[in-house]
Amino acid sequence: MTLLIGYIPTPVGEAALEAGLAEAVVHGENVVIVNSSRRGATVDADLVDEQAGAALVARAAAAGVPARLEQPTHGRDMLDVFEDLVAATGARAIVIGLRRRSPVGKLVLGSDAQRILLEASVPVLAVKAPA
Template sequence: MTLLIGYVPTPVGEAALEAGFAEAAARGDDVVIVNSPRRGATVDADLVDTAADAALVARASAAGVKARVDHTDHRPDLVSAFEALVASTGARLIVIGLRRRSPVGKLVLGSDAQRILLEATVPVLAVKPSA
């Protein structure tokens, strides 16, 4: 089977990556690391380059996991992009990282992570960084 890991190069993304690699290694799954540009962004600091892609795949390999990086453009909707990848890969699980947000921030701004948790058609493993 396959796991999808939502990844950005931040502590939150690293937490998702580590949890996803551990889950995939334990179950013998392949991994698709999803790193896509933000909506409307022409330049995005969270988008990793080809050298970082290779490093991520090497980290997965060191963890005993076969992986590839997907840079699907999620305009206009991140949840739809994840659902399309679930359909095309047959993924059984989505792994995402969560960051700390105030209750007001959650109410006013909404959250792609929250929408993935509520709307995904497969189980979602949500993790937080340790620090």
């Protein structure tokens, strides 16, 4: 089976990667590391370059987990990106990181993570970065 891991180069993304790799080791699964640019931007601090992507795949390999990096561009929300990958890979679960947001921020801006948690067609493991 396959796990999808949402990754951005932040402590939250690192927490998701570590939790996803640990889960994959326990269940003998492979992973797809999903690093997608925000709203289709061509310049995005959350998008990893080729060298950083290769390092992520190497980290997974060092943990004994077969992995590949997917960097889909999107103009739609992240839930659609994950659902497309679930359909394409047969993934059994999604692993994402959560960051602290104020109630007003959630109300005004919405939340990709919240939509993924509530509407994904497969189980979602949500982790927070260590304090």
